Amino acid sequence: MAHGAGGKASRKLVEGLFIPLLAPQPSQLLGDAAQVQINGAPLAITTDSFVVKPLRFPGGSIGELAVNGTMNDLAVSGARGEALTVTFVLEEGLPTELLEAEVRAMAAAADRAGVAVVAGDTKVVEHGKADKMYITTTGIGEPLPGVKIDARSVRPGDKVILSGPIGDHGITILLARGDLDFEADLRSDTRCVLALVEAMAKEAAPGIRWMRDPTRGGVATSLNELARDCGLSIHVLEQELPVRDEVRGACELLGLDPLHIANEGQFLAVVAPEYADAALNALTLAEGGEDARIIGDVREQPAGAVLVITGYGASRIVDMLVGDPLPRIC
Amino acid sequence: MRFVDEFRDPEIITKAAAEVHRLVDPGRHYRFMEVCGGHTHAIYRFGLKDLLPENIELIHGPGCPVCVLPMGRIDDGLSLCQDSNVIFTAFGDMMRVPGTHGSPLEHKARGADVRIVYSPSDALNLARANPDRHVMFFAIGFETTAPSTALTLLRARVEGIKNFSVFCNHVTIIPAIRAILDSPDMRLDAFIGPGHVSTVIGCRPYEWICRNENKPIVVSGFEPLDMLQSIVMILRQLNAGEAKVENQYKRVVPWEGNRAALRAMAEVFQLRPYFEWRGLGFISQSALRIRDEFAEWDAEQRFQVPGVRVTDPRAAQCGEVLKGVLKPHQCKLFGRECTPEHPIGALMVSTEGSCAAYHSYEHRKQLLTNIQTAA
């Protein structure tokens, strides 16, 4: 189960099984989307499956996630999603209204994101062999002009930018499941971040070195992957991390770290220091980017690790998550 | 957050840390044990070691209920979830703790009905909602948690809810502290006392530590300023040649504890003659069992429990780490065979376990320090 949670186990599965068998000579580092050339034309392509319980939750639903998630994977790879394909795996007996609601949600999300859904497929499996509905989307996109994403280009002194408050999606889902009996006025942050990425790229494209959308496993996992890929250290200033009160409250109650909680509408960017202000300004002026911050920078040491610096100058290492975040009492 | 944020104020933290530096005798090496795993976690999470002088060594104590639970108890509890009519419930903390045949989460992956609960009362609610199933709550915890289990059992009895039982692993902190102090290779100067346990038992039960062992103990809160203030209070006692119980966490801990909670515990539980602790062995009168009047709700009395005893892998030195004799990274398995992904001992599972905390928060920082010192 831990293999899907986006942390260490997921990475082991990819690196230990999928890459050796499917792509023995990978041409690029693991990213959110792959770059391919077709008749000399560069394209970005990615695919993602969506399983979420409950299907609908405050602020969104599985259909919306399926569009935004794939668009975001393309966006943080420096590409504008142009077309999506969609596959539904449905459990027999699923009420048609549920399916229709999700198709409508997808249509609306695609419309907002400015992407066309161009092909689709549906499979129905026996009752009990799937949990209501799974959606897979594949997206292709065109590279944004002048944007080149490569963890190996990250240098000490680069700034780390975060687009907005963290943990909203993960905590919303945790509470929406109802097992914990907690209530809060929280909504998933699911959205397509392409417009924000474009706004930033317009002002700072040559300075953008790396981007990632910190979904499952949260900001800590994305930054740990970066630290490992670039062989440097990421220093995060705890006081600069935007976290909503309700997310903090839930995390304190449940013993969780907001850095490990999933997001569906945020992205991280590493930007060369001389472009950092321009990038941040562009983001904060764009709609939905008001809460963007520079949350830290890249240093040499401790190589391969993420260090969180407290407001009083102490520090701790923040690792990737092992499995899903579980509430704890001690 | 009220009562939280003010105790994380960076400016005052800096001042409190300076006060610690002012009070230490540079020629002396101090060894303070934080009894409670919550403090261990706080020390790493807040990076408190960065603020303390090098000659103050913090020794992690036995107060992590998940860590001290022997594997046999986990096996016994999990044996009950083989019955498809049983819903096995436990706190999230337990879910990755390895039993002989895997953790509760791995049992769930194989089809057992294993669920995380936030509260024992949620387990009871689950029993109300599933009258045809049996809901078993795998209870862990020290005196902070035991009253909640007790009250839940009292409510189950009042309402006559029969499809609910508790597999009781509640333990008591004082015998564990005694066992640590009795261990021959242990040298400690003072204790940072467990704040939340003390909301229930109060401060009096620690008086023997001062009287018999001549060591100060300061009952402490869990925010950075609480812990720094407690260390200041300990240093002041040591400098004045005193050894007494002090309560730093007055805003939460009444000196006499919580009598209603103690009554609920006494009504439902009695002391076991002895109980096995991982790493510490059998300690007499160190755990709670459910009284016979509540036998119907006691999973151990109601079901056949195999009574498994499993010895820890010989190479694993959980006991020495638990007693504070070894630092986590001094264990032969640390970071090699035993990691948070593949834990061998529970100390590597719980975020309060000193090994897991050390591995996630400190290990690489330490490596960095070594690199810098070498260079």
Added chain:
Amino acid sequence: MCLAIPGKIIELVAGNPNLGTVDVVGVRRKVDLGLLKDEMPKPGDWVLIHVGFAMSKISEEDAQEQMRTLAMLGEADQAMQEVRGYGMDDADGHEKPN
């Protein structure tokens, strides 16, 4: 060993004398107040919450006193130790004022 967090009681649950709704910066949950039955908390009181149970009533007075003590740390070295409420006088003054 036990994660416990301060929360404010915002209301008592109608029809169940043991339950109160607490708020932790916008997160709400019903908690069992039964362990505080000797001195039942009221709406507006702050309690320490552990596994869905209120364990202890938080004393604002003691919290403020602690903050005052902390703010004075190092500023008046020896005089400090005379200050009441620091805990130095626990042995005879442990009964809480409330």
